Amino acid sequence: xxxxxxxxxxxxxxxxxxxxxxxxxxxxxxxxxxxxxxxxxxxxxxxxxxxxxxxxxxxxxxxxxxxxxxxxxxxxxxxxxxxxxxxxxxxxxxxxxxxxxxxxxxxxxxxxxx
Amino acid sequence: xxxxxxxxxxxxxxxxxxxxxxxxxxxxxxxxxxxxxxxxxxxxxxxxxxxxxxxxxxxxxxxxxxxxxxxxxxxxxxxxxxxxxxxxxxxxxxxxxxxxxxxxxxxxxxxxx
Numbered sequence: 001x002x003x004x005x006x007x008x009x010x011x012x013x014x015x016x017x018x019x020x021x022x023x024x025x026x027x028x029x030x031x032x033x034x035x036x037x038x039x040x041x042x043x044x045x046x047x048x049x050x051x052x053x054x055x056x057x058x059x060x061x062x063x064x065x066x067x068x069x070x071x072x073x074x075x076x077x078x079x080x081x082x083x084x085x086x087x088x089x090x091x092x093x094x095x096x097x098x099x100x101x102x103x104x105x106x107x108x109x110x111x112x113x114x
Numbered sequence: 115x116x117x118x119x120x121x122x123x124x125x126x127x128x129x130x131x132x133x134x135x136x137x138x139x140x141x142x143x144x145x146x147x148x149x150x151x152x153x154x155x156x157x158x159x160x161x162x163x164x165x166x167x168x169x170x171x172x173x174x175x176x177x178x179x180x181x182x183x184x185x186x187x188x189x190x191x192x193x194x195x196x197x198x199x200x201x202x203x204x205x206x207x208x209x210x211x212x213x214x215x216x217x218x219x220x221x222x223x224x225x226x227x
Contacts, residue, residue: 034214041221043206043220046216099145099147099164100212102159103159104158105156
């Protein structure tokens, strides 16, 4: 992933609103995509994943959309809660390689206002 | 459920010193990945191991080396530390090198002064 230094894109939402976090991935050969949530001082926590043969996948309060044409991924969080405040990363992987190393995209800081 | 364990959680070293970070994967996981995350940056893949053999290599400096042991734990050895090595170092484990899901540890925060 490309680094943006110390300035993370920030999304500020009101509690109860829906959040949409976007991500552009780089490798057209990537066939597996994951969204991670990272709270301050902690490791990335798996939220939801999607394979390249799908364009939408839903979880509990979260939905991931994949647009392979423009290499774009989005994470939708319904009824955003204060506990959702964190940095969110998308990651891509090519499962046909030697390993499934993850290439992370630029994180987005989600700030939920009560 | 058991998670990935990393030690130490915090480490302060001076320039030109050496550091060793340890990672204990989830039981029965045979694949370990190391990532480096600088302040405000996304995690960058360093190196991975499967069944005690190096399986992939990313942007890992030559000053760093790593290995996976017979009990599947892994150690990242860092020498001639530089200020720019200050970062969070994450280990992730998975079951099989083709497994899609990686489980991350809490990280080791390395500060080089």
